[in-house]
Amino acid sequence: MTDTNSTTDIAPIRFLSVKQVLDRVSISRSMLLKLRNAGDFPRAVPILEKRRGFLEHEVTAWMESRVALRDQEHDDGEI
Numbered sequence: 001m002t003d004t005n006s007t008t009d010i011a012p013i014r015f016l017s018v019k020q021v022l023d024r025v026s027i028s029r030s031m032l033l034k035l036r037n038a039g040d041f042p043r044a045v046p047i048l049e050k051r052r053g054f055l056e057h058e059v060t061a062w063m064e065s066r067v068a069l070r071d072q073e074h075d076d077g078e079i
Helices: 018-025 029-037 056-072
Strands: 045-048 051-055
Touching: 018 029, 018 051, 018 056, 051 056
Parallel strands: none
Antiparallel strands: 045 051
16 A cells, blocks of 8 residues: 655645745845735744744745746846
């Protein structure tokens, strides 16, 4: 019998702190808040009463969507 729910098929869930997200995405805390309030960034998940974290795979997917957006646009000469 084959186990179709093998743990090797499931990526582990990893929480990122706000600091880790800021470092990974290279944006400021105020920009993160603007993006989040506009609904343009993944929402944080409550971990403990006073602690929230971002799901790593959602942050990675957001970053990949930014790359895809860049690839769809024409090069306007900006760095």
